[in-house]
Amino acid sequence: MWRAIIIVKYKEGILDPxxxxxxxxxxxxxxHVVTDLTTGKYFEVEIDGSLSRAEAEKVVQEISSKILSNPVVQRFTYELTEDKA
Amino acid sequence: MKFGVVVFPGSNCDHDAYHVIKHVLGARVEYIWHKETTLRMFDVIILPGGFSYGDYLRAGAVARFAPVMNAIVQFSRHGGMVLGICNGFQILLEAGLLPGALIPNNHMRFRCQNVYIKVLDNTSPFTREYQTAQVLRMPIAHYSGNYYADADTLKSLEDNGQIAFQYCEPDGTVSENANPNGSLLNIAGIFNPARNVLGMMPHPERAAEKILGSNDGLGIFKSLVDHA
Incomplete structure (x- = not known):
């Protein structure tokens, strides 16, 4: 099984009230030592283990850009790991 | 002339819109369930206000994938009139039928109040009942109404006359003070380039009868009837 951790945040320059x-x-x-802070949304996604890494990565990128984030104001990062348990 | 009001799980201004069209305007109107995949014989589709799918993920983000949305995209491509109010505006942006995005209000508060908005142009099918620069009073009720678009998009909106309404003072002055949510250029509503799609944060359906304090919003519905 593939496990993706996806984080969606506002792009630089977009107000994050x-x-x-x-x-x-x-x-x-x-x-006062905390000099800056940003927020974001965190998603954990499980993906069918029969997919290749490239296929799983494609799924993660698609759902992140189509649904989980709004590319007008947000960007996403992700980590994809294989869970063999 | 027939209006359709889309009902998503969580829509809560669908009845208001239906009431205004049927009982105030006396026009034909039907509800459209979000699972419909075809639209028959409608002239105007209204995406009403509310909290479709609980505003989960982002306002409008889930509704955008409702089965009915494919049909609405096709309907608008063929010139059908689409009006998105509040949550409906958020859905139109998420669906890419209008440019830009609505992000949380800059002060992080839900705003429920009357505002003044200025009509920028009365040649659109949605605004022909008004005068250009006329000031309208109607309510807003939203948390994510802060309009954002990049500089190029804002410029094209201005150049193509796609800004429908701007938040303003009662005398029509567009000022920071009159901006209830941080929207760039005080934008309260925009058209698509063909001007058959309008998205707006204020609620014209809640300002369509004098007894409710203002009927300034009725002109939008009347304009659409006249247009047909």
Whole structure:
């Protein structure tokens, strides 16, 4: 089985008000050492193990760009590992 | 002349739109279930406000893949009129029928209030009942209404006259102060290049009867009836 961990975040330059709010709250709590913070969405996806790595990777890229992220404002990164258990 | 109002799981302004079309305008209207795959004999399709699929993932992101959306894309390609209100606007953007995206409001709060919007051009099939630069008062109710598009897209929207409405002061001044959500260029609604698709965050169906405080929104529905 393939296991993909996909993270979707706003692109550079797009306002992330949630991150701004959390960062501000951390400052209020005294954590001034936290100099920046961004947020994102995390997905764990299991994919049929009979697929080759290239095929599994294609699936991950397709679902990430078509559904899990909106390419107008977001970008995605992923890690794909083979789970032999 | 027949309107269709699409019903997704989580739509909650479908009845408002249906009511305005049927009882205020006296036009023909039918609900369209989101699982329909064909559209028969409609002149105008309305994607109503609400929280389709619970706004999971992103507002409009799941509705965009509903079976009915393929038929709506085809309908719009053949010149059919499509009006997306609030969540409907979010769906049209996710579906790529309109450019750009709606991201969470810049202040992270759900905004439910009356706003003023300016009509930029009264030559579209959606706005012919209005005067250019006329100021309309209608409510907004959203969390993700912050319109974003890259600089090139914004320029093409401006150059092609695709900006339908801008948030403004009661006197029509487009200002930062009148912007309820951080939208670039104070954008409250846009057309596609052919101007048969309009997406807007304010709710014209909630401002279509005087007894409800404003009937400024009725002009959009009337314009569509006149257009047919």
């Amino acid at each position: 949630e991150a701004k709010t959390i960062h501000h709250a951390l400052g209020t709590l005294g954590y």
